[in-house]
Amino acid sequence: MREFAFIDWLRRRTPADPRVLAGPGDDCAVLAASEQPWLVTTDMLLEGSHFQLAEAGGYRVGRKAMAVNLSDIAAMAGIPFAAVVSVGLPRGSDNLAQELHRGLSEMADEFGAAIVGGDTNSWDNGLAISVTLLGHPSPRGAVLRAGAQPGDWLMVTGPLGGSIVGRHFDFMPRVSEALELQRTVRLHAMIDVSDGLAQDAHHLCRESGCGAVLFADAIPIHPDVRRLTDGKTPLQHALGDGEDFELAFAVSPEDGIRLLATQPITGITLHRVGEFLNDGYFLEENGQRQPLTPHGYQHEF
Amino acid sequence: MREFAFIDWLRRRTPADPRVLAGPGDDCAVLAASEQPWLVTTDMLLEGSHFQLAEAGGYRVGRKAMAVNLSDIAAMAGIPFAAVVSVGLPRGSDNLAQELHRGLSEMADEFGAAIVGGDTNSWDNGLAISVTLLGHPSPRGAVLRAGAQPGDWLMVTGPLGGSIVGRHFDFMPRVSEALELQRTVRLHAMIDVSDGLAQDAHHLCRESGCGAVLFADAIPIHPDVRRLTDGKTPLQHALGDGEDFELAFAVSPEDGIRLLATQPITGITLHRVGEFLNDGYFLEENGQRQPLTPHGYQHEF
Numbered sequence: 001m002r003e004f005a006f007i008d009w010l011r012r013r014t015p016a017d018p019r020v021l022a023g024p025g026d027d028c029a030v031l032a033a034s035e036q037p038w039l040v041t042t043d044m045l046l047e048g049s050h051f052q053l054a055e056a057g058g059y060r061v062g063r064k065a066m067a068v069n070l071s072d073i074a075a076m077a078g079i080p081f082a083a084v085v086s087v088g089l090p091r092g093s094d095n096l097a098q099e100l101h102r103g104l105s106e107m108a109d110e111f112g113a114a115i116v117g118g119d120t121n122s123w124d125n126g127l128a129i130s131v132t133l134l135g136h137p138s139p140r141g142a143v144l145r146a147g148a149q150p151g152d153w154l155m156v157t158g159p160l161g162g163s164i165v166g167r168h169f170d171f172m173p174r175v176s177e178a179l180e181l182q183r184t185v186r187l188h189a190m191i192d193v194s195d196g197l198a199q200d201a202h203h204l205c206r207e208s209g210c211g212a213v214l215f216a217d218a219i220p221i222h223p224d225v226r227r228l229t230d231g232k233t234p235l236q237h238a239l240g241d242g243e244d245f246e247l248a249f250a251v252s253p254e255d256g257i258r259l260l261a262t263q264p265i266t267g268i269t270l271h272r273v274g275e276f277l278n279d280g281y282f283l284e285e286n287g288q289r290q291p292l293t294p295h296g297y298q299h300e301f
Numbered sequence: 302m303r304e305f306a307f308i309d310w311l312r313r314r315t316p317a318d319p320r321v322l323a324g325p326g327d328d329c330a331v332l333a334a335s336e337q338p339w340l341v342t343t344d345m346l347l348e349g350s351h352f353q354l355a356e357a358g359g360y361r362v363g364r365k366a367m368a369v370n371l372s373d374i375a376a377m378a379g380i381p382f383a384a385v386v387s388v389g390l391p392r393g394s395d396n397l398a399q400e401l402h403r404g405l406s407e408m409a410d411e412f413g414a415a416i417v418g419g420d421t422n423s424w425d426n427g428l429a430i431s432v433t434l435l436g437h438p439s440p441r442g443a444v445l446r447a448g449a450q451p452g453d454w455l456m457v458t459g460p461l462g463g464s465i466v467g468r469h470f471d472f473m474p475r476v477s478e479a480l481e482l483q484r485t486v487r488l489h490a491m492i493d494v495s496d497g498l499a500q501d502a503h504h505l506c507r508e509s510g511c512g513a514v515l516f517a518d519a520i521p522i523h524p525d526v527r528r529l530t531d532g533k534t535p536l537q538h539a540l541g542d543g544e545d546f547e548l549a550f551a552v553s554p555e556d557g558i559r560l561l562a563t564q565p566i567t568g569i570t571l572h573r574v575g576e577f578l579n580d581g582y583f584l585e586e587n588g589q590r591q592p593l594t595p596h597g598y599q600h601e602f
């Protein structure tokens with residue numbers, strides 16, 4: 001499919017959103033002004049590094065390329081709006097562009113984002129796909145990584161570990177859950193778990209200028225972990241695997257207690273997995289605190 | 302340089318723009334609301350396809366990756382604002398990230414765009430770099446590809462052809478020239494010459510629903526063409542080479558006459574290279590019109 005034909009095809013599929021004043025086919029897309037600030041995020045997926053194309057297929061790669069960006073918008077409690085996609089296609093890959101686009105647009109449609117532009121190229125290397133997603137904070141504002149306070153609870157939206165079994169392709173970004181959470185409590189800080197809880201909780205500490213302790217016994221382990229037989233413990237998987245795309249967030253103990261007691265978010269169970277401290281970074285296991293390194297998957301317990 | 306260190310480094314270099322509420326280092330960048338609409342464009346450069354890394358070096362590749370996006374903003378008579386960059390680095394390329402960033406940020410700074418986020422990855426393939434650039438239309442509005450009228454003049458901002466000699470890396474995007482033009486005349490339609498004049502003028506026709514004739518004798522040939530010895534004529538180079546990144550635009554004959562007579566744009570000479578028609582697509586040479594194909598570089602005269 002030539003670039004030109006691809007743009008035609010893309011244009012026919014672009015959802016009619018009155019805020020999209022000009023979509024694919026011009027030098028730039030034109031988006032209407034908004035009274036809200038804008039969120040911008042970009043993520044690139046690379047063949048051989050993030051996925052094996054023969055295994056995953058173009059549809060799942062396209063789906064994931066959009067979903068990881070949606071997850072970044074979720075991590076700010078944002079509302080997705082519009083995306084552009086650039087692709088480097090391995091030469092001779094006939095239906096790959098269509099398969100990618102099917103995955104991209106299915107996921108974008110699901111979350112109300114319009115694909116408003118793109119750049120399609122061929123080359124003699126593996127598949128490279130980059131999505132930039134724009135969105136808006138909810139009226140309550142964007143939730144940053146900075147803002148966790150010592151004494152705050154660290155909570156997560158679901159079980160962790162073993163996403164490599166397949167969940168890292170098929171996860172649903174926690175966009176609506178984040179918005180529901182933000183309507184329910186005051187979110188002090190939030191991040192999506194992409195690098196692994198050990199690393200992502202450390203990002204929250206770093207940006208918030210505080211420390212934390214994670215409670216080994218309280219970290220929910222995903223059943224997928226049981227399907228891995230690489231000698232790591234379930235806890236190591238939960239802390240280090242990454243690509244869970246659950247949300248990790250900081251709330252006051254009062255809000256945390258309320259969330260645990262009422263479990264108000266549709267379809268998920270919230271867990272308290274740690275507490276923020278003045279400084280230091282620890283794992284508490286059997287009543288003992290030991291230093292934790294942020295690079296969960298490099299760490300041997 | 303690890304991703305984390307790269308983000309720190311990027312953050313230290315991000316220009317302080319009060320409209321950037323949160324820059325690199327969070328899940329998304331946060332940009333202030335604006336009363337103007339938004340322009341969004343994305344372009345990807347791929348090693349071996351768009352450049353040879355060993356020849357060009359990271360600095361020039363980074364510079365071009367930003368410049369081609371700036372040129373798309375120029376083609377709408379837009380004002381650049383903020384960019385995000387995603388990169389797939391060949392594993393083991395030590396200073397490449399810094400060299401790329403030097404080129405990216407130099408070009409962004411030159412045109413007042415802040416680099417507000419990015420995604421840096423390594424893989425076992427060639428360099429892939431994708432930039433998404435956001436901007437705003439000037440108060441006079443965005444100039445689309447659609448809008449040329451039969452009878453309009455087709456004009457260009459400078460000489461064409463032979464950019465492969467080096468100009469395709471070192472060109473300056475026509476951002477200020479476009480804005481100056483828009484203050485001077487009513488621009489009916491505009492595009493930047495990236496695919497070659499034959500193809501890009503055809504894009505204008507296609508989007509405007511009209512035809513055009515290009516005047517062979519009037520097309521300004523860049524002196525770089527003389528340095529090419531591949532047997533093509535200078536005109537073939539000017540029509541087909543592409544990556545000139547000059548602007549091609551449609552104006553009324555009255556405005557065109559005025560532009561030719563006064564040459565009001567600082568530092569460049571405007572040329573009339575064709576005229577829009579009701580339909581058909583032609584090259585006029587020695588008083589004869591012959592059909593022209595949009596794919597200039599595939600066409601043999």
